Every structure is written in C-alpha cells, then in structure tokens.
Amino acid sequence: MAGHKDSEHEEFHPKGTIVVLLIFVLTLIILWGSVYVILLSRGVTV
Amino acid sequence: MTTKQSMHIDPYEKNWIRLSIGLLVMFAAAVAVAGFALGIQVPTSEQRVDPKTVAEVGPWANPGLRELSPGKYEAYVLAQTWQFMPREMTVPAGSEITFYITSKDVQHGFKLQDTNLNVQIVPGQVSKLTITIDEPGEYTYICTEYCGLAHAAMFGKLIVE
Amino acid sequence: MLENYELSPGEKKFIGWHLVFGILALSIGSLFGPLQAFEHAGLDLYPYLQPLFKSYYQGLTLHGVLNALVFTTFFITGFLTLTVTYGLTRPLRYPKLNAVGFWMMVVGLVTTAVPLLMDEASVLYTFYPPMQAHWSFYLGLTLVVVGSWVEGWGFYYTYYAWRQENKGVRTPFISFSSLITMVMWQIATLGIAAEILTMLLPWSLGWIDGADPQLARTYFWFTGHPLVYFWLLPAYISWYGMLPKQAGGKLFSDSLARLAFWLFLLLSVPLGFHHQFVDPGVPAGWKFLHAILTYSVFLPSMLTAFTVVASLEYAGRQRGGKGLLGWIRALPWDDPSVTAQLLAAILFVFGGIGGLTNASYNVNLVIHNTAWVPGHFHLTVASAVTMSFMGISYWLIPYLTGKKLWKPKWAVIQSWIWFVGMIIFSNAMHVVGLLGAPRRTPLGLAPYIPEEWNGHLLRVGIGGAIMFVGMYLYVFIVAKTAFAKHAEPATVEIPVAEAMHDPQETPDWLDRWVPWLIGTVALILVAYGPQLIDQIANISLTSPGFKVW
Numbered sequence: 183m184a185g186h187k188d189s190e191h192e193e194f195h196p197k198g199t200i201v202v203l204l205i206f207v208l209t210l211i212i213l214w215g216s217v218y219v220i221l222l223s224r225g226v227t228v
Numbered sequence: 229m230t231t232k233q234s235m236h237i238d239p240y241e242k243n244w245i246r247l248s249i250g251l252l253v254m255f256a257a258a259v260a261v262a263g264f265a266l267g268i269q270v271p272t273s274e275q276r277v278d279p280k281t282v283a284e285v286g287p288w289a290n291p292g293l294r295e296l297s298p299g300k301y302e303a304y305v306l307a308q309t310w311q312f313m314p315r316e317m318t319v320p321a322g323s324e325i326t327f328y329i330t331s332k333d334v335q336h337g338f339k340l341q342d343t344n345l346n347v348q349i350v351p352g353q354v355s356k357l358t359i360t361i362d363e364p365g366e367y368t369y370i371c372t373e374y375c376g377l378a379h380a381a382m383f384g385k386l387i388v389e
Numbered sequence: 390m391l392e393n394y395e396l397s398p399g400e401k402k403f404i405g406w407h408l409v410f411g412i413l414a415l416s417i418g419s420l421f422g423p424l425q426a427f428e429h430a431g432l433d434l435y436p437y438l439q440p441l442f443k444s445y446y447q448g449l450t451l452h453g454v455l456n457a458l459v460f461t462t463f464f465i466t467g468f469l470t471l472t473v474t475y476g477l478t479r480p481l482r483y484p485k486l487n488a489v490g491f492w493m494m495v496v497g498l499v500t501t502a503v504p505l506l507m508d509e510a511s512v513l514y515t516f517y518p519p520m521q522a523h524w525s526f527y528l529g530l531t532l533v534v535v536g537s538w539v540e541g542w543g544f545y546y547t548y549y550a551w552r553q554e555n556k557g558v559r560t561p562f563i564s565f566s567s568l569i570t571m572v573m574w575q576i577a578t579l580g581i582a583a584e585i586l587t588m589l590l591p592w593s594l595g596w597i598d599g600a601d602p603q604l605a606r607t608y609f610w611f612t613g614h615p616l617v618y619f620w621l622l623p624a625y626i627s628w629y630g631m632l633p634k635q636a637g638g639k640l641f642s643d644s645l646a647r648l649a650f651w652l653f654l655l656l657s658v659p660l661g662f663h664h665q666f667v668d669p670g671v672p673a674g675w676k677f678l679h680a681i682l683t684y685s686v687f688l689p690s691m692l693t694a695f696t697v698v699a700s701l702e703y704a705g706r707q708r709g710g711k712g713l714l715g716w717i718r719a720l721p722w723d724d725p726s727v728t729a730q731l732l733a734a735i736l737f738v739f740g741g742i743g744g745l746t747n748a749s750y751n752v753n754l755v756i757h758n759t760a761w762v763p764g765h766f767h768l769t770v771a772s773a774v775t776m777s778f779m780g781i782s783y784w785l786i787p788y789l790t791g792k793k794l795w796k797p798k799w800a801v802i803q804s805w806i807w808f809v810g811m812i813i814f815s816n817a818m819h820v821v822g823l824l825g826a827p828r829r830t831p832l833g834l835a836p837y838i839p840e841e842w843n844g845h846l847l848r849v850g851i852g853g854a855i856m857f858v859g860m861y862l863y864v865f866i867v868a869k870t871a872f873a874k875h876a877e878p879a880t881v882e883i884p885v886a887e888a889m890h891d892p893q894e895t896p897d898w899l900d901r902w903v904p905w906l907i908g909t910v911a912l913i914l915v916a917y918g919p920q921l922i923d924q925i926a927n928i929s930l931t932s933p934g935f936k937v938w
C-alpha cells in the first residue's frame with residue numbers, strides 16, 4: 183500500500199455494497215437453481 | 229514518474245472475487261454432474277448427409293419409427309418447410325427413443341415439449357439425442373427456428389401410451 | 390486534468406450524426422417490437438400494415454437489424470469517438486479517416502435497408518443460411534462492419550499520437566476502455582467477415598452453388614457472442630468512468646476497472662459455441678470447454694458489479710446517505726441520466742442471471758430458442774445497453790447541441806416507464822419460454838398453444854405496450870431537445886469520474902497492450918483453432934439458397 187493518499191478514502195468500507203451483492207447472489211442461486219431443477223425434472227438425454 | 233505502483237484490491241472486493249469464483253465452480257460442478265453423471269447431454273458431432281438427396285436415399289427417404297427391440301426405438305425425422313415427417317409417432321410408455329433429425333431445406337428446430345429434447349436442425353448434419361419417456365400422454369414437437377412464412381404451423385405429435 | 394478541454398464544433402457535429410442515424414434506426418426498429426408483443430397477446434395488427442410491410446418476419450428482421458445492429462453500432466462508434474478524444478484531450482489524428490469510416494457505415498446501412506424494405510431479405514438479424522437474402526443485404530452489412538473498423542483505425546492513430554506526446558502516463562480510463570472495446574470488436578468481427586466474404590456473398594451472387602450452414606453458424610457465433618460485449622462495454626465505460634461522477638462520487642478502483650476490461654478482451658471471443666450447445670455439427674467436448682470459458686467471462690462482470698456498486702455507495706454517502714442501504718436513496722434520482730443508468734443496471738442483474746443460465750451447457754436444453762431468450766436479451770441489449778445509451782444521450786445531446794434537455798422530469802419518468810414495462814414483459818417471456826413457447830414465432834398463428842401460456846402471453850402484450858410508451862417518449866424528448874428553436878443554452882460538462890487512487894499508481898502491466906493481445910490471440914487459437922480447421926477442412930457447400938418468406 184502506498185502511504186500518501188488522503189486518508190478519507192482509506193476509511194471507506196463498502197458495507198452496503200456487500201449487502202446489495204449478497205442479495206444478488208441469493209437471487210442468482212435461486213433463479214439459476216430453479217431452471218436447473220426443471221432440467222433435472224425433464225429426464226435424461228444422451 | 230516515481231509514483232509507487234500497486235494493485236490496491238480492497239479486502240471486501242477480494243472476498244467478493246473469492247465468492248464469485250466459488251459460486252461459478254459450484255455451478256460448473258452442478259452442470260457437470262447433470263451432464264456426465266446423470267446423463268443429460270447435448271448433441272455432439274454425428275454424421276453428415278447431403279441435403280439435396282437426403283429425402284430420396286437413406287433412412288430419411290422413409291422417415292418414422294424403427295423398433296430395434298421391445299421398448300427400444302430409432303426415430304428418423306425429416307424437417308422441411310413447413311412440416312415434420314412423420315407428423316405423428318406412437319410408442320409405449322417407458323420406451324427409449326433415439327432421434328436422428330435432419331432437414332432437406334433450411335434450418336429448423338426440434339423441441340419435444342416437457343422433455344429435454346431440444347435441438348437445432350442444420351441441413352447437411354444429423355441431430356441425434358436419446359430420451360426415455362415414462363409418462364403416458366401426448367407430447368407435441370414444435371419447430372423452434374424460423375424457417376419461413378408458415379414456421380408457426382410446423383409441429384407434430386408423439387403419443388406415449 | 391480534463392477541465393476546459395472542449396470538442397470542436399466539427400467534432401461535435403460528427404458525433405451528432407452518429408446519434409442521428411442511430412436513434413433514427415432505433416425509432417423505426419422499435420415500431421415492430423410492440424407489434425410482436427401484441428401479436429403474442431392475440432392482437433394481430435400486421436394485416437393493417439399491408440402492403441407496406443409484408444409479414445411478421447419482415448418486421449422482426451427490421452426490428453433485430455435496426456435495433457441490435459444499426460442503432461448500437463452507430464451510437465457506439467459515435468460515443469467512443471467522444472470518449473477517445475475527450476479522454477486523451479486531443480482531436481482525432483486523421484478526422485478524414487474517421488469520416489470515411491462513418492460514411493461507409495451510412496452507405497452500408499442504405500444498402501442493407503433497401504432489400505429489407507422490399508422484403509428481399511427477411512432472414513432475421515442472424516441471417517442463417519441456407520435461407521438466402523438478396524446479395525445487397527450481405528454487402529451492406531459488410532460495409533457497416535468495415536466502416537466501423539475504419540473508425541477504429543482512426544482511434545488507434547489518435548491514441549498512438551497521444552502516446553508519443555505522453556510517455557509513461559496512464560491512458561485515461563475512458564479512452565483506455567474505449568480502445569479495448571474497439572480492438573475486441575475488430576477481432577470478433579473476423580468471424581462474420583469470413584462468413585460473408587467466403588460464403589454468403591459469392592453464394593447469393595450465384596458464384597458458388599452451395600453454402601455450408603453449420604460452418605456458417607460457427608463463423609456467425611464467433612462474432613455473435615462478442616457482439617454482445619461490443620454493446621455492453623460502452624455501457625460499462627459509462628458506469629465505471631462517468632456514472633460515479635454524475636452520482637457525486639469517485640471510481641472505487643481504477644486498477645480493477647482496467648483489469649476487468651483486459652479480461653473482456655481476453656475472454657469475449659473464445660466462447661461462441663455456447664450459442665451452439667444444441668447444434669448437431671460441433672463436438673460436445675468443445676461445447677463444454679466454451680461453457681467453462683463463458684463462466685470465466687462472468688468474472689469481470691462480477692468485478693464490475695462490485696466496483697460500480699461501491700462507487701455508487703461512496704457517492705451516496707458523500708451525499709449524506711446513512712445506514713447499510715440508505716445511500717441508495719441519497720443518489721440523485723432526479724437526474725435523468727443517472728436514473729436511466731441505475732435502472733439499466735438493476736435490469737441487468739436479471740439479464741446476467743439469465744445469461745449464466747443460458748451458458749450452462751445442458752441447462753441450455755431447457756430454454757434454447759424459446760421465448761426465454763428474447764426475454765433475456767431485452768434485459769441486456771434492450772435495457773442495460775439501450776437504457777444506458779438513453780441516459781448518456783440525456784447529457785450528450787445537450788453537450789453536442791448546446792441546448793438544455795427538454796423537461797428533465799419527463800426524462801426521469803421515461804426511464805421508469807421503460808423499467809416497469811420491461812419487468813412485466815421480460816418476466817412473462819421468461820416464464821412462457823420455460824413452459825416451452827418458441828421464439829421467432831407469431832404465436833397467434835400457432836396451432837399448438839396450450840391454455841396455460843395465454844395469461845403470460847397477455848402480459849407480454851401489456852409489457853410491450855408500456856415499453857412502447859417509454860421508447861417513444863424517449864425519442865420525443867431527444868427530438869424536442871435537438872430541434873428546439875428557442876432552447877435555453879446548456880453548459881454541459883462531460884462527466885468523467887476521478888478514481889479514488891491516482892491512476893498513476895495502477896500497475897504498469899495494466900497499461901500494456903502487447904502481452905494482452907498475445908494472450909487474446911493465443912486463447913482464441915486454443916479454443917477455436919482445432920474446430921475451425923476441422924470444419925473448414927470438411928466444408929461441404931451443399932445447400933442451395935432458399936427464399937421461403
């Protein structure tokens with residue numbers, strides 16, 4: 183880490199970002215998973 | 229320039245990258261399990277045919293079902309503007325059907341509703357997939373690629389009894 | 390660094406012409422969208438378009454070509470002209486070269502439009518052989534692409550000149566990312582260049598008897614997937630490089646933003662087989678490899694999600710936003726340009742999730758060529774990209790014309806209308822696609838529609854009607870602004886976000902072209918080389934052309 187920046191920026195922790203992105207990940211898992219389940223339910227194709 | 233260079237990855241962002249990679253690996257694993265362990269596969273390179281003669285010589289000259297052994301079938305399907313040959317097929321429940329589908333003119337699609345059979349039909353190529361259907365009923369197969377004016381009317385029926 | 394740099398009136402006019410053609414294409418192409426949506430909902434208006442437009446498919450071809458190919462290419466080349474020159478604070482090195490490129494695109498557009506309007510090229514924007522359009526359709530598309538290349542070469546000369554004058558300085562982000570976008574595009578379009586020049590053009594002219602439809606698909610999707618990144622990256626340039634400033638903050642990480650763009654260059658091209666998962670003539674192993682590569686190109690988008698949201702959070706907190714999520718409310722939602730881009734990004738979340746689903750190898754069996762697919766890309770190209778471009782034009786058109794935006798409040802409302810319409814429309818399309826409804830099909834004419842689709846198809850129509858209002862409100866607002874006689878003069882500053890850390894601290898390897906270009910070419914050779922060689926060596930030009938519309 184270079185030590186000569188205004189400290190104001192160093193203080194910023196994007197906590198809200200993490201919350202937003204976790205909601206996103208949850209949505210992703212649910213929606214992707216639901217199509218995956220449809221795939222599994224429609225039988226085998228070889 | 230004397231500025232010190234470094235990547236400056238915020239610790240939060242570092243964790244986010246880790247999480248993203250983990251997530252993608254998990255999805256890839258799920259897909260691989262479905263594909264290679266459970267046998268839900270996509271078509272692969274099969275064989276070539278000449279679209280100009282495919283309707284006259286070879287198995288597509290006489291499209292339809294062939295029973296190989298009890299409960300085991302081959303289905304030769306010929307797509308053309310704007311119909312599938314055959315338009316209707318009947319098999320007993322629990323049959324295993326291997327589809328060989330090609331086109332004598334433009335591209336078409338073949339989607340057997342409520343199953344995972346869904347392939348592109350490319351002239352000169354053969355789309356091959358095998359499915360097993362246990363549930364009796366009427367399954368529609370529809371054309372899913374634009375193939376000209378009456379594309380919307382292109383469909384057929386697989387009856388499982 | 391950028392203060393007081395001003396584009397010349399000639400440059401502004403030049404960029405303005407790009408927007409004129411782009412938005413004109415959008416406003417004609419979008420006429421058909423609602424007609425398609427209404428058709429799905431049971432209201433068939435095509436009989437009333439006779440004899441001007443012959444069929445659903447002529448309309449659908451115009452919709453795809455004008456919106457997805459013409460609007461985007463003109464808007465993007467215009468916007469990149471701005472980001473390259475303004476970022477580098479120097480004029481184009483050879484403005485005449487760029488002008489030649491632009492007018493080539495215009496000639497190409499006209500050459501394409503004539504057969505389209507005469508119903509001689511109703512082959513849809515993917516023009517899969519052996520359906521055969523009039524040769525002028527292929528020729529026109531080629532001219533549009535080559536014209537965009539020429540404009541790109543103009544950017545490279547400009548960059549080279551700047552580099553000579555500025556040794557050791559980091560390329561300003563908006564120019565840097567624009568150049569990558571253009572390089573990626575030029576590599577990507579080699580696919581359709583090969584398709585058209587070696588196959589479709591000679592075939593449609595009657596010089597060769599047949600086409601190889603499978604090889605044509607492989608060529609097409611070599612270009613077709615990176616094409617979507619060519620649309621998306623300019624929106625990312627704005628989200629990374631401009632939106633933070635507009636929102637009152639800074640770019641959270643200059644180095645990760647640059648890394649994301651390099652990854653897009655590296656990974657955008659070698660994954661086109663994910664559009665061909667259910668093709669008969671491609672080995673499954675190669676499809677799986679491209680699926681994995683597609684997953685890896687999801688990473689730079691995940692990086693983007695973090696950096697952009699963090700930049701916005703910083704902006705919201707600077708504006709007094711409190712708490713975990715309070716900063717979202719504190720963003721300037723009354724600024725139409727910001728609102729358009731924020732809503733674009735929200736819709737893109739769902740577009741990205743759908744995209745990952747499409748890319749998931751066998752999961753593609755569920756949705757391939759169903760209504761899910763247009764449901765998906767109306768969230769990406771028609772929302773993330775189009776709304777971002779709308780948002781950009783809300784400051785860009787005042788900048789170029791010197792006239793204040795006509796009723797900014799209406800422009801804010803415009804974005805919300807599109808957003809609401811799109812949510813209804815795309816959700817219905819996704820759901821009815823999962824139930825099995827095909828795309829590219831006038832479902833009102835289909836004899837196989839089960840009862841359970843009808844409610845969703847009705848929602849397609851309702852969403853489409855709302856989108857119609859949103860689209861033409863946009864066209865109205867920008868036309869009112871551009872052609873106003875007595876508008877208030879506008880003094881627009883081009884929004885360029887500062888980074889939290891001095892870009893000079895960004896490592897040198899993130900500003901070096903050669904290693905990344907070598908990597909890009911190498912990866913393409915590995916992922917595509919063997920299959921391309923195989924398919925070309927076994928080419929069978931057996932398919933004559935068909936005109937079946």
Ligand code: HEM
Nearest residue numbers: 419422423425426453456457513763771828829830853856
């Ligand atoms: C004005 C609002 C719009 C509505 C209501 C609308 C509606 C539709 C519908 C219903 C389809 C599917 C047709 C079918 O598969 O049979 C479609 C296709 C498409 N739309 Fe839109 N659309 C709109 C705007 C846009 C915009 C702004 C873009 C891109 C910038 C776009 C790009 C496309 C593309 C590329 C296709 C696929 C064409 C094809 O399958 O060949 N649309 N649109």
Ligand SMILES: [Cu+2]
Nearest residue numbers: 336371375382
């Ligand atoms: Cu068909």
